[in-house]
Amino acid sequence: MTSGPHRELSLLMFQILGTRLGIETGQIACARPLQAPPEVGDGLCYFHERVAFHGVVPDYRSPVILHPAAHLERRGGLIVDQLETIRSVERRAIFRLPRRLAFDGINPYWGVARLEEGLLLLVDLARLLHARA
Amino acid sequence: MSDRVDPHYEEIVADTEQLRNQEQIVNVEEESLQLVLFKLLEQRFAIPGQHVRELMAAGEIVYVPGTTELFLGVVPVRGEIASVLDLARLLGLTTTSSSKVHSSRILMVVQGEMSTGVLVDRVEDIINIPESAIQPHLSSLDPQLVQLTDGQFLFDAHPTPVLNVAAIFQHLQELCG
Numbered sequence: 001m002t003s004g005p006h007r008e009l010s011l012l013m014f015q016i017l018g019t020r021l022g023i024e025t026g027q028i029a030c031a032r033p034l035q036a037p038p039e040v041g042d043g044l045c046y047f048h049e050r051v052a053f054h055g056v057v058p059d060y061r062s063p064v065i066l067h068p069a070a071h072l073e074r075r076g077g078l079i080v081d082q083l084e085t086i087r088s089v090e091r092r093a094i095f096r097l098p099r100r101l102a103f104d105g106i107n108p109y110w111g112v113a114r115l116e117e118g119l120l121l122l123v124d125l126a127r128l129l130h131a132r133a
Numbered sequence: 134m135s136d137r138v139d140p141h142y143e144e145i146v147a148d149t150e151q152l153r154n155q156e157q158i159v160n161v162e163e164e165s166l167q168l169v170l171f172k173l174l175e176q177r178f179a180i181p182g183q184h185v186r187e188l189m190a191a192g193e194i195v196y197v198p199g200t201t202e203l204f205l206g207v208v209p210v211r212g213e214i215a216s217v218l219d220l221a222r223l224l225g226l227t228t229t230s231s232s233k234v235h236s237s238r239i240l241m242v243v244q245g246e247m248s249t250g251v252l253v254d255r256v257e258d259i260i261n262i263p264e265s266a267i268q269p270h271l272s273s274l275d276p277q278l279v280q281l282t283d284g285q286f287l288f289d290a291h292p293t294p295v296l297n298v299a300a301i302f303q304h305l306q307e308l309c310g
Contacts, residue, residue: 017198100216119214
């Protein structure tokens with residue numbers, strides 16, 4: 001979702017293994033706590049199942065399911081951890097990731113936001129859930 | 134000193150002068166290479182100065198999940214975001230520990246339009262050496278190191294490998310697909 005005269009983006013921020021990540025709220029239909037472990041066929045997947053953390057399996061303290069917005073035409077949901085806040089970020093604070101980065105699987109990011117408190121990696125929910133297929 | 138002058142004296146002086154001039158010409162014509170010397174896991178390496186854009190303190194390196202283990206993460210550099218390469222891992226040395234990260238430096242390395250940060254333990258010196266001082270590697274050196282370096286030279290009586298920046302970027306490009 002773009003707020004203001006298209007100069008700001010609204011981002012849902014969360015953390016996994018200490019890494020701060022964000023997803024544009026316009027890509028998310030809803031977020032709800034994970035009540036029970038996901039089962040095969042329910043279309044849910046943990047973030048680390050799509051994006052490896054150098055072999056480390058995170059211990060999800062406060063798992064939350066992010067369901068994709070209808071316009072993404074994706075089903076299921078992505079399980080992330082430690083929701084922090086929803087924050088508006090100016091577009092001019094958003095940069096491309098270096099082209100020289102090499103990924104083990106898909107590149108799930110569309111950019112990185114430079115905030116006062118540090119860098120925030122911006123995840124493309126559509127790309128991540130599409131990679132599940 | 135005798136007043137007698139060797140009849141060949143002037144000829145010898147002229148020959149010597151000519152030899153000196155030739156040596157000077159050779160010295161002037163020999164290309165020199167500026168090298169940045171740095172330490173990585175207690176081993177010394179050199180990188181051609183023409184490829185080093187700047188040196189910066191390694192502050193917080195933001196880990197990027199999903200990347201290969203050759204990358205430690207990204208850092209902000211002058212309005213851009215730069216990757217940080219784990220050179221120790223690339224060269225087949227022992228993995229850089231997290232405690233090292235905070236006491237290290239990042240060399241911003243460029244090759245044409247490509248650039249990346251390279252984590253090193255410390256930068257020691259910037260020197261100029263004649264190109265002829267760089268010798269081929271010993272055959273006993275690690276093959277990965279041979280592939281990514283351009284030979285070695287003696288510094289403080291120790292063989293010091295010179296990194297081949299083009300080969301390093303070529304390697305990274307192949308990884309990026």
